[in-house]
Amino acid sequence: MPSDGGKGTGRQVGRQGMLGWQAIRDEALRRIHAREWAPGEMIPNEADLAQEFGCARTTVNRALRDLADAGFLDRRRKAGTRVALTPLRKATLEIPVISQEIEARGGTYGYALVSRRLGAAPIAVQNRLGLPAGARLLHVCALHLCDGVPYVYEDRWVNPVTVPGILQIDLGRINANAWLVQNVPYSRGELALSAAAADDAVASSLQCPASTAVFAMERITWMGEAPITLVTQYHAPGYRLTTSI
Amino acid sequence: MPSDGGKGTGRQVGRQGMLGWQAIRDEALRRIHAREWAPGEMIPNEADLAQEFGCARTTVNRALRDLADAGFLDRRRKAGTRVALTPLRKATLEIPVISQEIEARGGTYGYALVSRRLGAAPIAVQNRLGLPAGARLLHVCALHLCDGVPYVYEDRWVNPVTVPGILQIDLGRINANAWLVQNVPYSRGELALSAAAADDAVASSLQCPASTAVFAMERITWMGEAPITLVTQYHAPGYRLTTSI
DNA sequence: CAGTGGTCTAGACCACGGT
DNA sequence: CCGTGGTCTAGACCACTGT
Numbered sequence: 068m069p070s071d072g073g074k075g076t077g078r079q080v081g082r083q084g085m086l087g088w089q090a091i092r093d094e095a096l097r098r099i100h101a102r103e104w105a106p107g108e109m110i111p112n113e114a115d116l117a118q119e120f121g122c123a124r125t126t127v128n129r130a131l132r133d134l135a136d137a138g139f140l141d142r143r144r145k146a147g148t149r150v151a152l153t154p155l156r157k158a159t160l161e162i163p164v165i166s167q168e169i170e171a172r173g174g175t176y177g178y179a180l181v182s183r184r185l186g187a188a189p190i191a192v193q194n195r196l197g198l199p200a201g202a203r204l205l206h207v208c209a210l211h212l213c214d215g216v217p218y219v220y221e222d223r224w225v226n227p228v229t230v231p232g233i234l235q236i237d238l239g240r241i242n243a244n245a246w247l248v249q250n251v252p253y254s255r256g257e258l259a260l261s262a263a264a265a266d267d268a269v270a271s272s273l274q275c276p277a278s279t280a281v282f283a284m285e286r287i288t289w290m291g292e293a294p295i296t297l298v299t300q301y302h303a304p305g306y307r308l309t310t311s312i
Numbered sequence: 313m314p315s316d317g318g319k320g321t322g323r324q325v326g327r328q329g330m331l332g333w334q335a336i337r338d339e340a341l342r343r344i345h346a347r348e349w350a351p352g353e354m355i356p357n358e359a360d361l362a363q364e365f366g367c368a369r370t371t372v373n374r375a376l377r378d379l380a381d382a383g384f385l386d387r388r389r390k391a392g393t394r395v396a397l398t399p400l401r402k403a404t405l406e407i408p409v410i411s412q413e414i415e416a417r418g419g420t421y422g423y424a425l426v427s428r429r430l431g432a433a434p435i436a437v438q439n440r441l442g443l444p445a446g447a448r449l450l451h452v453c454a455l456h457l458c459d460g461v462p463y464v465y466e467d468r469w470v471n472p473v474t475v476p477g478i479l480q481i482d483l484g485r486i487n488a489n490a491w492l493v494q495n496v497p498y499s500r501g502e503l504a505l506s507a508a509a510a511d512d513a514v515a516s517s518l519q520c521p522a523s524t525a526v527f528a529m530e531r532i533t534w535m536g537e538a539p540i541t542l543v544t545q546y547h548a549p550g551y552r553l554t555t556s557i
Numbered sequence: 558c559a560g561t562g563g564t565c566t567a568g569a570c571c572a573c574g575g576t
Numbered sequence: 577c578c579g580t581g582g583t584c585t586a587g588a589c590c591a592c593t594g595t
Contacts, residue, residue, distance in 0.1 A: 311502050390578085
């Protein structure tokens, strides 16, 4: 992600026409695309570039770090900085909070609990979460609505060992995700996007024919080493997740 | 994107047990999740925090900037820093270069041109690219293979006005995307992910039944204000795009 | 070992934008 | 106006890692 950040230039007027770290980033990017710095090739070190641009090494570091974050450069101590062989593009996509996504579109958010049951999870789920066989999980299925129309069908498994409080929550009133973000500290997670054919449960909830192609977003979140939840959200047909590159 | 970045701590041994900007970021994150800094609430300014943590303001700035990039904070000059009302999670997903993705999995990459034709584009395509009616585009359909098995079917429109060189390329031998990344300077773009039902062209190319749910990735790229290409890639059934949060 | 990037500091100027 | 964040500097120490 080219952090882009502030437009404040804080330009240095001292020497030439320097304009800040963004100017250095842009010039470096130009050289990369112009093949002046070829893929896989090492570029000058920070100290040399600082001298060339007439600025402090810190400023060069800022610019090159930004390009490395964006995937254009590979940087390693001692090994130096190289132009990435794979000019892989990175896109930052914002994981929408469904209720906010709907309200941002001017719709009215609705929520309905479909099922809630505590019991042994399927092997596949246990494996995905790294839990021992026979682990008991809370299985919650729910529907998110936009102006009364089905928007997302959600199939969720929650580990009550990690978040015991979830068992006392009236999930008919409170969205499981809303409760979790409010009550579980920062956690890392994995995200997987795919296309799926709607099974009977999904199709009936989303009011579409069985086997319709639906967009699936699966998330697993962890608190430290302990798994919290595995949730798969099936979006109503036509859904598009967009971002800019 | 929590830049995470280098593990190098460069710890300050001077005063207390400070460990660098990441420690400050983590502590700020703890306060956010502990509601010591409530959503929408303003937090102390950089100078005050620097004094509290016994470090330079620059270091606090680095930590808070990172949290702002990750979406936890909203920062504005003069207005100060506030805890984001919507703790939206951002995920950075790497747009895979198909040939590299396949080779990284140990497969052998294959490519086959399906069709190539220069002519008027459908209205829908013209609109998506912001082109006038009657614009002539190069329409290229191709297949990417992994160990000889269909992997991705690609439907692409290229604007020859922006990249005239594409017309002289033997697309039976050279992947259009490979040529474009090599010959077109940095450009911005839009990305849309969705699920689609395979139409006849997709189904026959991917060797799956018609109407199968397939993962679609659509990209539009621009050079300045001029559109370069609109490409939709349909992945073979079972494809998952994954990332970590 | 030695070179390179990662980070910290203390101080400074400036752009932005709320009051 | 003037407080706040954005950025720059010059110098320093350190972590990492290829040789």
